[in-house]
Amino acid sequence: MWTLDQRRRLAMEHEILQREGFSQFGVYHYAASDSYYASGLARSSSGRSYNLYMPIPSGFPTQRPPLYVIDPTPLLTASGTSMAALGVSHAMHTLTPHTQGWVQICHWRDARWHSGIVLQKVFLKVLIWIEAYEQHLATGQPLADFVRSMAEAA
Amino acid sequence: MTTNPVQRQMIKEAMQAIAERKPGRSKLVYDKAKRTIVAVAEGSYAPQALNITADDADMFSVVTLSAEWLRERWQELNKVGVLPVSFSSWDGGDALTQSALCVQPSSTIVEGSLLLGEQPSNKAADLAIILQPMDQATTKPDVFLSPDGEAFRAQVLPGAGQSAAVPDIEFADVEPQLALRRVGILETTILKDKTVLCIGLGTGGAFVAVELAKCGVGRFLLVDRDRLSVGNVVRHPGGISQVGRSKVNVLRDLILDKNPKAHVEVHAIEANFDNRDVIAGLLQAADIVICGTDNRQSKLLINELCVAADIPAIYGGAFRRAYGGQVLRVRPRQSPCQQCFVAALPDEAADVEISTAGDAGEVAYSDRLVAVEPGLSLDVLPIANMLAKLALLELLADKSSTLNTLRRDFDAPWYLWLNRPEPGTQYASLPPLSESSDEMTINRWYGVYFDRDEACPVCGDFVASLAASYGLDPAQLPAVADRE
Numbered sequence: 001m002w003t004l005d006q007r008r009r010l011a012m013e014h015e016i017l018q019r020e021g022f023s024q025f026g027v028y029h030y031a032a033s034d035s036y037y038a039s040g041l042a043r044s045s046s047g048r049s050y051n052l053y054m055p056i057p058s059g060f061p062t063q064r065p066p067l068y069v070i071d072p073t074p075l076l077t078a079s080g081t082s083m084a085a086l087g088v089s090h091a092m093h094t095l096t097p098h099t100q101g102w103v104q105i106c107h108w109r110d111a112r113w114h115s116g117i118v119l120q121k122v123f124l125k126v127l128i129w130i131e132a133y134e135q136h137l138a139t140g141q142p143l144a145d146f147v148r149s150m151a152e153a154a
Numbered sequence: 155m156t157t158n159p160v161q162r163q164m165i166k167e168a169m170q171a172i173a174e175r176k177p178g179r180s181k182l183v184y185d186k187a188k189r190t191i192v193a194v195a196e197g198s199y200a201p202q203a204l205n206i207t208a209d210d211a212d213m214f215s216v217v218t219l220s221a222e223w224l225r226e227r228w229q230e231l232n233k234v235g236v237l238p239v240s241f242s243s244w245d246g247g248d249a250l251t252q253s254a255l256c257v258q259p260s261s262t263i264v265e266g267s268l269l270l271g272e273q274p275s276n277k278a279a280d281l282a283i284i285l286q287p288m289d290q291a292t293t294k295p296d297v298f299l300s301p302d303g304e305a306f307r308a309q310v311l312p313g314a315g316q317s318a319a320v321p322d323i324e325f326a327d328v329e330p331q332l333a334l335r336r337v338g339i340l341e342t343t344i345l346k347d348k349t350v351l352c353i354g355l356g357t358g359g360a361f362v363a364v365e366l367a368k369c370g371v372g373r374f375l376l377v378d379r380d381r382l383s384v385g386n387v388v389r390h391p392g393g394i395s396q397v398g399r400s401k402v403n404v405l406r407d408l409i410l411d412k413n414p415k416a417h418v419e420v421h422a423i424e425a426n427f428d429n430r431d432v433i434a435g436l437l438q439a440a441d442i443v444i445c446g447t448d449n450r451q452s453k454l455l456i457n458e459l460c461v462a463a464d465i466p467a468i469y470g471g472a473f474r475r476a477y478g479g480q481v482l483r484v485r486p487r488q489s490p491c492q493q494c495f496v497a498a499l500p501d502e503a504a505d506v507e508i509s510t511a512g513d514a515g516e517v518a519y520s521d522r523l524v525a526v527e528p529g530l531s532l533d534v535l536p537i538a539n540m541l542a543k544l545a546l547l548e549l550l551a552d553k554s555s556t557l558n559t560l561r562r563d564f565d566a567p568w569y570l571w572l573n574r575p576e577p578g579t580q581y582a583s584l585p586p587l588s589e590s591s592d593e594m595t596i597n598r599w600y601g602v603y604f605d606r607d608e609a610c611p612v613c614g615d616f617v618a619s620l621a622a623s624y625g626l627d628p629a630q631l632p633a634v635a636d637r638e
Contacts (some may be wrong), residue, residue: 005617011616011631019624028637036634059427061611062454090519108452111517112504114496115458115611118620 002034002058009061010036013119021129024050025123029032035097038065038119052126054100054119060115064113067104067126076141091142093129105129159266165193191585201585214322215248217241217310218285221298224268228301231285235269242279248280255326255412270306282311285377295324328414336370339556345352346372346415348549353377353425353456355401356509357389357531358538359446359481363381363405364391365542366444367413371549374409374416375436376402379424381511385401389531390510403599425452434459442548443467444541448506448517450496451524454612457460460484461613462586466548469491469540472507479537483544486613489567490604499568500508534575540569540599543555568599573597 014027017038025040030038036056043049051071057063069075075091076081084097095104107125130148164180171178180193219239219277224231231237232485241250244261250266253259266281268433292474298306308323321349333343348371352363355378362373378401383498392404402420411417417428421436423429437443437459445456445467453469453547464486472479480502484491496503508514509528518524544564550557574596577585594600 008617008631009611009627010634012620014634015624015626015631016620027634029634030638031636032638056237057427059430059455062458063427063451068620087520088518090522109517111449111506113450114454115493116497116616 002036002040010056013038016118016120017123020120023121025119027056027119027147036060038123040123041126042123044133044134047152048134050130052123054122061115061152064108065119065122066098067105068098069105070100070102073074074101083122091144092136093132093147095142111115112115156340164195168193177447191431197361201476205402206546210586214320215250217250217281217321217323218255218326218362219252219268219283219298219308219323220254222327222329223252224298225301226327231270235272239266239268239283240264241266250321252326255328255414257407257414267476270294274529275599283308284311291402296322298325332413333370340370340550341555342550342553343370344553345370345549349373349375349439350442350443350444350545350549351375351377351436352405352444352446353449354446354452355380355405356446356448357386357391357478358472358541359536360391360405360408361403361538362444362446362545363536364408365539366549367409367416367543368544370413372413372416373439374406374418375421375440376405376418376425377421377436378402379422385510389528389534396516425456427451427455430455430459434463437463437465440465442545442561443543446538448509448543450503450506453492454496457484460614461486461491467549468541468545470537472509472529472534472537473505473576473579474529475576476505476507476533476537477574477579478572478581480571481537481540481544483548483567483569487606490606491613494604494607495568496608497607499608502570529573536571536573540571564601566603568602568604570600570602571598577631 010011010027015024017025025038027036032074038054038056038104040052041049042052042104050069052067054065054067054068056065074084077083083092083094083103084114085102086092086094087097088095093106096104096107097104105126107122107129119153128147129143132143135141135146136143156625163459167178168180168182171180179196182193183195202472227237241264242253242256243250243262243264244260247264250264253258253263254571258280264280267281269282269284271284271286272295281630285306285308288297288305291297291299298308300306308325310323312320321425349364350363350371350373352359352374354552355363359378363376367374382390382396382399382401384394384397384403386392387394387397391408392399400420400422400637406418406420409416421432422434425433433456443456443460443465445453447453447456448634456467461484464484467484469480469484469492481491482495483489490498506513507529508517508524508526511526514524514526543560547557547564572581572584572595575581580595584595585593587597597620606613608614609616618628621631
């Protein structure tokens with residue numbers, strides 16, 4: 001059961017995304033299960049599209065929301081293997097994958113997350129992750145080589 | 155103390171003879187050359203006789219009975235004349251402690267009987283203790299004051315075949331005797347009615363719980379999912395004989411060993427979002443929350459629940475390898491909360507001890523492991539001690555106590571302690587303790603002041619603040635759209 005504060009916060013999160021140039025993403029309510037999620041289509045500078053899905057956990061915003069790439073699936077590494085199979089990877093900035101095989105992008109870890117972080121900032125980090133991912137595909141170097149400054153920041 | 159059995163026997167006989175006011179085969183004399191008392195055989199000079207020390211004098215075994223137990227059964231004893239009573243036997247029978255007093259009994263139990271007035275014709279139990287009425291009440295340890303106000307002296311009846319050594323008897327009146335030791339500082343029994351919710355019973359949290367029990371806190375709600383492991387034992391108050399038990403149960407016994415009248419409720423669950431409702435329910439009964447958990451998510455969850463319920467909470471934690479540590483006291487909406495702290499001092503909030511494989515797993519990657527590097531218990535305990543002291547001050551709020559003088563000293567929301575100038579930290583080049591009077595050094599507490607965030611997502615109004623920055627009315631925000 002969502003509290004009034006949570007519903008207000010999610011409404012505000014959606015509003016920030018729309019007003020800050022992230023209108024390809026939004027926060028939505030799924031009435032059948034009274035659940036919330038954020039989603040949207042991220043487009044890289046090379047023109048590829050990535051469908052992102054973030055189920056909002058019941059403890060949000062204190063609880064960290066996971067963010068998955070649901071398309072393309074499977075997301076592949078430069079060597080053609082499944083990225084989800086890497087699990088919690090420092091080199092690729094990924095966390096435990098979804099049971100459906102979706103890669104979970106490491107935007108913040110539980111040990112760094114707090115309720116002052118807005119979803120706009122999460123999606124910003126994910127856009128950077130996608131650019132780094134494509135650099136990984138192009139060079140074969142670990143994704144972390146391209147987002148090193150984000151590794152332990154925030 | 156001598157280890158020579160012959161000489162020990164001489165001393166024992168001499169002391170027993172003195173205690174029983176009977177002549178013995180040995181006697182005690184003062185040796186002028188040695189300037190001490192020595193035991194010598196009666197009628198002969200024994201220059202090799204040993205010195206008698208205080209340890210030697212404490213050679214009689216002791217039987218300890220619960221005065222409260224006896225008061226509760228006094229009518230029954232008066233009616234039937236005898237009560238069965240069992241004892242935990244310690245140190246080869248040197249101490250017999252009534253089982254009613256033992257939270258954790260000995261592996262050797264001695265059965266006994268307690269008799270009123272008359273000696274029995276036959277003796278069934280291993281140990282018979284008789285209560286003889288006295289003309290006048292005295293306050294000696296072996297005297298029991300009945301609920302009717304009559305005094306009775308207790309004495310062990312020597313059994314057939316037993317040595318002449320008769321153990322001393324002491325009545326333990328636990329609650330008043332414990333209160334007597336506290337009253338000089340606490341001057342109040344208010345803590346008896348206070349409830350402390352302790353979440354996280356690792357080294358620090360366990361220490362705090364036991365210290366608060368010693369202070370007389372009367373009710374504990376304990377939350378921890380873990381079991382005591384062998385590796386815990388070098389830091390945790392629980393010992394090797396407790397390995398495998400749930401920490402909540404280990405702590406329950408440790409608390410009851412220190413405060414037998416305490417009410418302890420245990421919950422072997424993890425402080426996580428799945429158990430949010432359980433923890434929120436427990437909070438309703440608590441006067442204060444002690445958070446000894448070691449991960450960000452649990453601390454923020456507890457913070458959110460405590461602020462919502464308006465319950466003060468104290469958070470403690472060691473930095474990596476316990477080179478130092480911190481304590482945060484949160485008075486909801488009066489002082490900064492855990493979320494304010496995390497936002498204001500992110501580096502300090504993120505500097506945590508990795509003391510278990512579980513802690514390491516929280517921050518490790520499959521391709522980048524994190525080493526388990528626990529600090530020493532002696533480096534964790536100063537932090538836990540501060541946490542316990544701040545908790546005590548909160549529990550005594552507005553009550554008269556000698557401890558009130560500490561309020562002006564402990565008025566900061568956050569406290570920092572350093573055990574050593576850890577290389578690789580901002581404290582690596584601290585001046586030596588002996589050379590600094592006004593610079594920061596190790597082994598001192600620093601109260602750090604920072605402001606509560608009015609726009610805090612937990613204790614402030616984050617949404618209103620954000621809305622204002624966009625010129626929006628938070629009350630007019632459109633609801634999140636429904637989607638199939």
